[in-house]
Amino acid sequence: MLLGKVVGTVVSTRKEPTLDGSRFLLVRALDQECKPTSTLVVAVDAMGAGVGEVVLYASGSSARQTEMTKDRPVDAVIMAIVDQVEVEGKLTWVK
Amino acid sequence: MLLGKVVGTVVSTRKEPTLDGSRFLLVRALDQECKPTSTLVVAVDAMGAGVGEVVLYASGSSARQTEMTKDRPVDAVIMAIVDQVEVEGKLTWVK
Amino acid sequence: MLLGKVVGTVVSTRKEPTLDGSRFLLVRALDQECKPTSTLVVAVDAMGAGVGEVVLYASGSSARQTEMTKDRPVDAVIMAIVDQVEVEGKLTWVK
Amino acid sequence: MLLGKVVGTVVSTRKEPTLDGSRFLLVRALDQECKPTSTLVVAVDAMGAGVGEVVLYASGSSARQTEMTKDRPVDAVIMAIVDQVEVEGKLTWVK
Amino acid sequence: MLLGKVVGTVVSTRKEPTLDGSRFLLVRALDQECKPTSTLVVAVDAMGAGVGEVVLYASGSSARQTEMTKDRPVDAVIMAIVDQVEVEGKLTWVK
Numbered sequence: 001m002l003l004g005k006v007v008g009t010v011v012s013t014r015k016e017p018t019l020d021g022s023r024f025l026l027v028r029a030l031d032q033e034c035k036p037t038s039t040l041v042v043a044v045d046a047m048g049a050g051v052g053e054v055v056l057y058a059s060g061s062s063a064r065q066t067e068m069t070k071d072r073p074v075d076a077v078i079m080a081i082v083d084q085v086e087v088e089g090k091l092t093w094v095k
Numbered sequence: 096m097l098l099g100k101v102v103g104t105v106v107s108t109r110k111e112p113t114l115d116g117s118r119f120l121l122v123r124a125l126d127q128e129c130k131p132t133s134t135l136v137v138a139v140d141a142m143g144a145g146v147g148e149v150v151l152y153a154s155g156s157s158a159r160q161t162e163m164t165k166d167r168p169v170d171a172v173i174m175a176i177v178d179q180v181e182v183e184g185k186l187t188w189v190k
Numbered sequence: 191m192l193l194g195k196v197v198g199t200v201v202s203t204r205k206e207p208t209l210d211g212s213r214f215l216l217v218r219a220l221d222q223e224c225k226p227t228s229t230l231v232v233a234v235d236a237m238g239a240g241v242g243e244v245v246l247y248a249s250g251s252s253a254r255q256t257e258m259t260k261d262r263p264v265d266a267v268i269m270a271i272v273d274q275v276e277v278e279g280k281l282t283w284v285k
Numbered sequence: 286m287l288l289g290k291v292v293g294t295v296v297s298t299r300k301e302p303t304l305d306g307s308r309f310l311l312v313r314a315l316d317q318e319c320k321p322t323s324t325l326v327v328a329v330d331a332m333g334a335g336v337g338e339v340v341l342y343a344s345g346s347s348a349r350q351t352e353m354t355k356d357r358p359v360d361a362v363i364m365a366i367v368d369q370v371e372v373e374g375k376l377t378w379v380k
Numbered sequence: 381m382l383l384g385k386v387v388g389t390v391v392s393t394r395k396e397p398t399l400d401g402s403r404f405l406l407v408r409a410l411d412q413e414c415k416p417t418s419t420l421v422v423a424v425d426a427m428g429a430g431v432g433e434v435v436l437y438a439s440g441s442s443a444r445q446t447e448m449t450k451d452r453p454v455d456a457v458i459m460a461i462v463d464q465v466e467v468e469g470k471l472t473w474v475k
Contacts, residue, residue, distance in 0.1 A: 001309070001327040001360055003295070007127060008182035010098070012151065014142060015175035016161055024096070024151065024175075026127055026182060032292060032311055032325055040127055042096040042151055046358075047299060051183070056297065056309065056327055061156045061251075061346045061441075062360035066301055069358075073141075073164075073174040075096055075157035079358040080300035080309075087293035087311060088336070102222060103277035105193070107246065109237060110270035111256055119191070119246065119270075121222055121277060135222055137191040137246055146278070156251045156346075156441075168236075168259075168269040170191055170252035197412060198467035200383070202436065204427060205460035206446055214381070214436065214460075216412055216467060230412055232381040232436055241468070251346075251441045263426075263449075263459040265381055265442035286404070286422040286455055288390070317387060317406055317420055331453075332394060341392065341404065341422055346441045347455035351396055354453075364453040365395035365404075372388035372406060373431070 001056040002039070003030040003082065006049050010042050018072045025049060025078065027057055034085055034093040043076035044069055054093055056080040096151040097134070098125040098177065101144050105137050113167045120144060120173065122152055129180055129188040138171035139164055149188055151175040191246040192229070193220040193272065193283075196239050200232050208262045215239060215268065217247055224275055224283040233266035234259055244283055246270040286341040287324070288315040288367065291334050295327050303357045310334060310363065312342055319370055319378040328361035329354055339378055341365040381436040382419070383410040383462065386429050390422050398452045405429060405458065407437055414465055414473040423456035424449055434473055436460040 008026035015022075022044045029039035034054065043057045046066045055078045057063075063077040064070055085093040103121035110117075117139045124134035129149065138152045141161045150173045152158075158172040159165055180188040198216035205212075212234045219229035224244065233247045236256045245268045247253075253267040254260055275283040293311035300307075307329045314324035319339065328342045331351045340363045342348075348362040349355055370378040388406035395402075402424045409419035414434065423437045426446045435458045437443075443457040444450055465473040 002325075003311075003327060008180065008187075010151065010177055011179040011181075012175040012177050014178075015151075016141065018160075019175065026098075026180070028127070032313070040097075042098060046301065056295065056300075058358045058360045060360055062349060062358050064157060064160070065303075065349070065356055065358040071160055073153045073157050073160040073172055075153045075155055077358055080297040080304065082295055082297050083299075084296040085293065085311070086296075092293075103275065103282075105246065105272055106274040106276075107270040107272050109273075110246075111236065113255075114270065121193075121275070123222070135192075137193060159252060159255070166255055168248045168252050168255040168267055170248045170250055198465065198472075200436065200462055201464040201466075202460040202462050204463075205436075206426060208445075209460065216383075216465070218412070230382075232383060254442060254445070261445055263438045263442050263445040263457055265438045265440055287420075288406075288422060317408070331396060341390065341395075343453045343455045345455055347444060347453050350398075350444070350451055350453040362453055365392040365399065367390055367392050368394075369391040370388065370406070371391075377388075 001058050004055050004057050005030055006051050006053050016073055032087045041076045043078050044074045045078050047078050047081055049078050049081060054082040096153050099150050099152050100125055101146050101148050111168055127182045136171045138173050139169045140173050142173050142176055144173050149177040191248050194245050194247050195220055196241050196243050206263055222277045231266045233268050234264045235268050237268050237271055239268050239271060244272040286343050289340050289342050290315055291336050291338050301358055317372045326361045328363050329359045330363050332363050332366055334363050334366060339367040381438050384435050384437050385410055386431050386433050396453055412467045421456045423458050424454045425458050427458050427461055429458050429461060434462040
């Protein structure tokens with residue numbers, strides 16, 4: 001998984017029928033200081049995440065292991081909201 | 096998934112038999128401002144996308160989770176046409 | 191998939207038994223102008239491609255969706271010979 | 286797999302139900318001299334690894350091939366604690 | 381697959397039980413001239429490869445398509461020993 005911050009939303013009305021009701025969020029990957037990196041992904045939201053929130057997202061086939069994404073053409077899913085990140089004894093993110 | 100822009104087409108008459116009828120599109124990945132990046136992929140079109148259109152594409156095994164790509168040697172599929180991208184309250188793409 | 195050009199061959203007599211008879215080709219990925227990039231891969235040839243030919247190759251589990259590669263330890267397969275690439279109305283490759 | 290060093294922890298109370306009880310560790314990939322690289326991942330800990338420990342982690346669908354991660358939205362797992370790394374006759378890590 | 385050179389070994393006594401008996405090798409990816417690149421991976425050895433040997437390795441789920449790696453948390457496997465690499469008519473590796 002990667003640490004990410006939700007930075008925006010993507011709206012699509014014409015999409016694979018199995019994706020009806022899916023919410024697409026723009027997520028920027030974070031480094032261990034929880035600073036944004038250049039990596040950007042569009043993930044399906046399985047957690048009710050909001051813009052600005054720090055999350056974990058899973059990629060590849062693992063992104064289909066939630067009820068919302070099973071058997072769907074989805075390669076990234078938000079599967080956790082992050083409360084706290086601790087790096088070598090220092091908190092770099094607290095919700 | 097990644098945001099992408101359809102920039103061209105690839106024609107192949109000699110291909111895996113299961114791919115007969117598949118349409119191959121050249122897609123350039125976009126950043127959050129919907130500006131082209133250096134990432135280029137050839138995706139199967141499951142949505143009837145046209146050149147110039149902004150789309151979402153899924154990669155890896157997730158690219159095989161559409162009727163058009165199931166059980167085929169396809170690792171990228173266009174699974175949505177994008178209407179709108181919003182980043183931190185600002186629209187960076189409107190169809 | 192990625193556009194690629196076959197640039198060479200790899201010979202191996204000691205290999206996984208399920209790979210007996212497989213042909214390994216060195217493929218260099220191409221950009222949209224069909225110029226070589228720095229990405230290099232060894233792909234199994236499912237199409238009878240020759241050195242110098244422009245092809246499409248699929249990666250990951252999708253590379254196992256051909257009769258020649260099914261259930262084998264193969265993560266890249268040539269699944270199409272490219273006749274023509276067109277980018278924004280300009281042909282960048284014609285066979 | 287990649288060599289990695291555990292550098293921190295990620296706490297999440299709101300997560301996919303199947304992940305209850307999973308421990309998320311921040312892992313920095315290492316080069317052959319066991320020096321940290323820029324690659325950072327959040328992996329589920331299947332081995333009881335501690336911060337500062339050198340480990341191996343597996344990515345993608347292979348990360349779901351442990352009892353702790355099976356059928357869960359997990360794309361990286363720590364599956365070994367490293368005792369020793371030897372490169373061209375020289376030990377670069379000894380536990 | 382990628383061309384690689386075995387540069388070292390990784391020893392682990394505490395690992396996933398299904399990996400007992402697996403041999404972990406440090407492999408550096410090679411370019412078409414068979415010169416080392418910066419890409420480093422730890423692969424399970426399915427071929428009895430030795431340090432210094434030039435090999436092919438498969439990544440991702442394809443790495444689990446050998447008897448030694450089936451259903452195990454392994455994302456890279458050495459599945460061939462390379463005898464010869466030929467690039468545009470020139471041999472860049474002969475065993």
